[in-house]
Amino acid sequence: MRNNTSRFVYRALFAASILMLITGWYLGYSNAIKYIAKDSVTIVKVETGDFSMKIEGYGTLQSLNKRLLTATSNAVVDEIKLKAGAAVNANTVIMTLKNSKLEGDLRQALAKLQNSKTQKRQAVLQQQREMLNNESSLSELESEAEISMLQVEAERTLAKSGIVSGISAKRNELRAKQLIKRVKLEKNKLVKLTAVHKEALSIQDDLIAQSQEEFDVAKYTFEQLSVKAGMKGIIQRASLNLGQSVATGTELALIGSLSPLVAEIKVPQLQAHMVIAGMSAEINTVNGQIKGRVIRVDPVVIEGAVQVDIQLVNSINEGVKPMQLVDAIIIADVKKGVHYIKTPTGVNENSSAFLFKLIDDNQASRVKVQFGKISGQLIQVLYGLQTGDQVITSKLEIEEDTKHIMLGS
Numbered sequence: 001m002r003n004n005t006s007r008f009v010y011r012a013l014f015a016a017s018i019l020m021l022i023t024g025w026y027l028g029y030s031n032a033i034k035y036i037a038k039d040s041v042t043i044v045k046v047e048t049g050d051f052s053m054k055i056e057g058y059g060t061l062q063s064l065n066k067r068l069l070t071a072t073s074n075a076v077v078d079e080i081k082l083k084a085g086a087a088v089n090a091n092t093v094i095m096t097l098k099n100s101k102l103e104g105d106l107r108q109a110l111a112k113l114q115n116s117k118t119q120k121r122q123a124v125l126q127q128q129r130e131m132l133n134n135e136s137s138l139s140e141l142e143s144e145a146e147i148s149m150l151q152v153e154a155e156r157t158l159a160k161s162g163i164v165s166g167i168s169a170k171r172n173e174l175r176a177k178q179l180i181k182r183v184k185l186e187k188n189k190l191v192k193l194t195a196v197h198k199e200a201l202s203i204q205d206d207l208i209a210q211s212q213e214e215f216d217v218a219k220y221t222f223e224q225l226s227v228k229a230g231m232k233g234i235i236q237r238a239s240l241n242l243g244q245s246v247a248t249g250t251e252l253a254l255i256g257s258l259s260p261l262v263a264e265i266k267v268p269q270l271q272a273h274m275v276i277a278g279m280s281a282e283i284n285t286v287n288g289q290i291k292g293r294v295i296r297v298d299p300v301v302i303e304g305a306v307q308v309d310i311q312l313v314n315s316i317n318e319g320v321k322p323m324q325l326v327d328a329i330i331i332a333d334v335k336k337g338v339h340y341i342k343t344p345t346g347v348n349e350n351s352s353a354f355l356f357k358l359i360d361d362n363q364a365s366r367v368k369v370q371f372g373k374i375s376g377q378l379i380q381v382l383y384g385l386q387t388g389d390q391v392i393t394s395k396l397e398i399e400e401d402t403k404h405i406m407l408g409s
Helices: 001-028 099-161 165-225
Strands: 033-037 042-046 047-063 066-070 075-080 093-098 227-228 234-236 251-257 261-268 280-287 290-301 305-312 325-342 352-358 363-376 378-383 390-392 405-409
Touching: 033 261, 042 325, 047 305, 047 363, 047 378, 093 251, 099 165, 165 352, 261 325, 305 325, 305 405, 363 390
Parallel strands: 033 405
Antiparallel strands: 042 390, 047 261, 047 325, 066 251, 075 093, 093 227, 234 251, 261 305, 280 290, 280 325, 290 305, 325 378, 352 363, 352 390, 363 378, 363 405
16 A cells, blocks of 8 residues: 555656646746748758859940931921831931921022032133133234344345335334234233133132032031931930921930940949949840940939949840840959858848757757848858858748747648
8 A cells, every 4th residue: 555655656746847847848938939830931051152242233225326316407397207116227217307498598509509600611711712812912913023023134134235215124123123022012911811810710619619518508408307317226216296397406316226235224322332344244134144344333323323334245136125124233243262141031231130040950049140241132141150051031920039949841
């Protein structure tokens, strides 16, 4: 009987001890351990390797070379041949304008040019007649002078013999000298007349050149009514309607080159200080990935973002066009031997946070982790974790003082 009583007391004490242990565990640890379904959380492994400082942004593709077409005179849209999105060459006519005054100015300028050319031809004919008359007169004087000189030579011998009076011989000699002087004067006159004619024709040439210039200006202004692209590319903007009146300086169309293209990317203000010209980049389009190079960083912050211009450096796919929406990754720096993980939910750059590190497949403990730079979807781990550690990166709906969690199926 005593043995049965001792055995009963022993069993009661053992049960009480177990109950006290369970009660102590419940009171001391029930608030520090939570049960969570394993498939409801995101678990990542700490990696070590090259850590590229990647800055993500978004924006649009723009033409590096652009040409804005504007109206050079008041006109009316007469015909629209091509609309926005059409591919063009330098001589492609996009639209035609109409201005009756310019047509009249061109006709008047052409008539003035033709009239000035006609006046020159008339002047040339008149000069030729005048030269012929003067040359004929000179020829007659030269003949008379030669005859007079021959007569003087003949009478000089006869006068010595007394056959011809000396007075008559002297008179004929004087007349011969006068004819010779007249010949010289006529020759000088002919030389001067030639110079006068040359200057007159030069004046006519100046008048023709002036008329030609006026005509060229009128023709050029008139030809501008046929609006040409002026470069190879694509029509990026053209908003005019048929019959619409336009004033001088009104925008007609915007032409952009198909290559090279520039991606105008907006990056967060907090990361913009790491971007400098010359850095490599990757542009993601619906047609694939394209390599690029940073050529400019805007010094102005607009709505919390900074614009970075990235020029595409490799061949362009046929489907890539200006104004297309794109994403970009700028590679700012590369560090070796860095611990990193996928950025946990709610964690910022250069901050610390508490994460749950897996002890085994079913248990995780709360640890403090110091983070560094963010690169795309990855973040640098400075301390608190080692290569190969597995941590939960998704947000957990648990109390802040929870130290351990159990992962179940």
